[in-house]
Amino acid sequence: MTEALDEYKKDFFNRETMCFTRKIKFIHNMGYSLTEKLLSHDNFQKLLKSQAKFDVVIVEYFLAEAILGVGKVFDAPVVLFSSLPSYSSSNNIFANPAPSSYVPHILTQYTGYMDLGERFVNLAYNTFDAFYKYYYMFPLHDKLLKTYISKDLDLEDVMHNASLILLNSHPSISEPVPHVPNMIEIGGFHVKPPNELRLDLQMFMDEAVEGVVIFSMGSNLKSSDFSEQKLQAVLKSFGKIKQRVLWKFEEDSLPGLPSNVKLMKWLPQQDLLAHPNTKLFISHGGMLSTIETVHYGVPVIGIPIYGDQKMNVAKAERNGYAISVPFQNLSEEKLSGALHEILNNPKYADNAKTRSKILKDQLVSPMDTAVFWIEYAMRHKGSHHLQSAGIHLSWYKRNMIDIIIILTVVDILLFLIFYYIIKHIIHQISRIK
Incomplete structure (x- = not known):
């Protein structure tokens, strides 16, 4: 894993100015590569075949959809941990609303206060990200799932299987954006009392x-x-x-x-x-x-x-x-x-x-919050009662794209009907004259 990440590190400075489509491809391909390295590792394969029993499986999530299949293997709730705030891929897993109008894509340099041009660019980021993810990356992750975890599993069946996700964010630092109930912010959990310096x-x-x-x-x-x-x-x-x-x-x-x-x-x-x-x-x-x-x-x-x-x-x-x-x-x-x-x-x-x-200024410390929710998932054999109904909808239905298309077609048809009616009336008037 370390060697795989080191290969990507070499060129980070040169990638700083590349176009947004290449940025999105790069980050998804890096996530896929790291996921494949993990799933194919001997120790991971031994764990899968160990028939071990767990009360909960905690997985660090970074564009690693295939790894969500481990919950099915161990028949245990899956709790995801992200070192990032919520972003397009974690939002997809939990059907979390993230309008392009005020939720910046994680690869942009925007805050929630975007002007018209920035909102247009943000929409372009989110649209390309969705298409690339759904129609290129997900089929690859489905192959990883079948190759390294179980040939009987489909990515579509395990994609939304996670009980909850722990997010490394807090409104004092990150954007105050919508979160469904099973997306829990624990930003600051890693901060410890300072040690003496040498x-x-x-x-x-x-x-x-x-x-x-x-x-x-x-x-x-x-x-x-x-x-x-x-x-x-x-x-x-x-x-x-x-x-x-x-x-x-x-x-x-x-x-x-x-x-x-x-x-x-x-x-x-x-x-x-x-x-x-x-x-x-x-x-x-x-x-x-x-x-x-x-x-x-x-x-x-x-x-x-x-x-x-x-x-x-x-x-x-x-x-x-x-x-x-x-x-x-x-x-x-x-x-x-x-x-x-x-x-x-x-x-x-x-x-x-x-x-x-x-x-x-938090009621409960971030670490105690994380512990509570992990134990919550264990107590209730998962927390699927917190899942949004949106997980059962495809991305275009969640974003009302099908409705927008229908309304657009209806508008075009009405325009054409109105156009031909007016054209016919003008033609009839001209014939009378």
Whole structure:
């Protein structure tokens, strides 16, 4: 699995500017490839044939429709976990309404507040995604299901078999969008109380009179893969500020490193964000990193690359605690401007702290919420009573496409009838004259 993902990681930076159809194809094909690697793995096959008994099966879901068949094999409720908010594929499984008018496709850089052009583009994303998914990807997943799980199962029969899904989202961070009752938000579940920093890091942070900037592109992206031009832009921008910088950089050294910058191949990110001297987080905008920075009330400079990152950063920017610096526009001028604005304008830190209060103000902790719903599915042998009737409708019926087509045909027929009646009347009048 790791090797398969590494193959996709190599080209993430180059895919940042590709057209929307290629983005959708890429993300679906990646999900299919990872699903095939999992299902064909020897350990997974041994588990399927083990005749083991389970009260519930918890599956991490990422465009992996074929894996939904495991519930039938083990005769147990299936609970899905998604590291993302709800998006087109999880919405499809649970028949969750997601109008293109105010629910942005996860691969766009939009928030729920879209103008006419953006809504048109968002509709194009959703329409192409639906067609590609239903008529190209689902037949492939059906073959995976029959090949690796059971030849007696059909994808259509297992597609909506999941009892519920746990979503890594929360309205303080993600769009406040509709969710059917078996879609449960647990954003922030992974955030833990901070640990003590090792001595050298503790001293680096404590002695930073002007504060510290944390720079990390996450676990799947490497800033060491930046072009030389972009690396120089980052170095020069960091050299201009009075704050210290902790930079997750995957190589041992970097020529021209300013004296205020410390390189590390790995950072205890949550523990550093929790330190009171952390003034700014420069991030790729992944959902886990976004939740962590909101939890600790730290403003962000987002350099989004792929997937949900652009949408996450756009939402953070709209909420007033972030500035977006698109990767293709990353330059000394752009980054320096963003650094100067956030480090010298207290509104970003204030807005981050406001969002932090909203995230933490929950009746039950995210982890306790997750535990409750998993046990709920176990107690009730699934939670199919929470399923929407929409799961029994094909996508075009859910979206009223069949009704729209009928009304369109009727309108055209009425127009033609009216046209020929008027034409006939005009012809008769002209004959009388």
